[in-house]
Amino acid sequence: MHEWSIAYSVVKTLTENFNKKISKVTLVIPLFSFLDIEILKEAFNELKKENPIVENAELEVKIQEPTFRCRNCNREFKFSDIQQQVGEVKNSYGEEYPLHLMPELLPAFIKCPYCGSHDIEAIGQEIYIEKVEEYGAVERVS
């Protein structure tokens, strides 16, 4: 259900920042949030009807696999290295687990697989609009 908030935020951002009709928007979401893409698109398609700027826009969703760096031991690691930890968090919290609701909480739940520190930097943990294409205009990249 949280996907509706994100869809709403995308529609809101587009309608506030663009004047021309939009044909396509590319949204990037982090893999470990495990957002349901179908619900996200369904919500977007429902909410876009409210404003002519976005009513014909197609939502493309890119899932980004973030990379991580521990600021304590300076080693880099990938999602596959912490997959088990994420799985444990998902199991203990169920569907609305904290990293689904708030990806920025990641360092509170995940430890560096090498030294155990929580001082983790994630590159690509944000939800952001990567690209917006307008009808008859040059595309804008944020």
Add this chain to the structure above:
Amino acid sequence: MEPLRELAKEKLKDKKVIAIMSAKGGVGKSVISALISLSLPSDVTLIDLDIHTMAIAKLFGVENVPLEVSKEGIEPVKIRNVNLISLAGIVRDRYVILPGRNQSNVMKELIAYSSIKGKYVVFDLPPGLGDEILVLEELSDFKPIVVTTPSKVSLKVVKYLLDYLNERKKKALVVVNMSYFTCNDQRVNLFGNYNGDVNLPIDPNLEDYIGKIQEYEGEVKKVIEKELIPQFM
């Protein structure tokens, strides 16, 4: 573009935003946030931004109540006129350790993804002069209520916060907590004399209401209702 920031701003638009803040810890911000919220005349959303202690949930006795999620976002826990949003409902009974750079984004996420109800939004901020104040300034034109005790240490630190707010052209209301004790109808200033916009008494009975603050109708609440609430209505 940051959809998160846009959404957080949208959620606070057209609301009366009140921020309970102090540069000093342990002065009673959370108790005052709770009592102000309970004293407001209509529905209010109380958001606990002190993500490390989550005192608000403890005061209302809901620290183990998980939050529900609807199409409108994270649904608050309703207690009387107060709609409570706390990270405690998301992380439950677990420590939260976060690098500084993540903190402001967690705050934005908490505001953006919550279902905010009522005319008023009260923020209980963590102590200090940091991300929380900067984030709140980005998102809303809030009314600052600065909490201190009469102690010299607290007053000194709180002055820094007031200097900052003055520089930002924000008029703060200063609430002096634990200011006096009434004994045989006489006011005794236990920790020194300092007059703020509102001075709150010490009520030893308040401690009995930790976990059920919504039931407290004692002296501190009475002064808040009579002297503080009318100043920002």
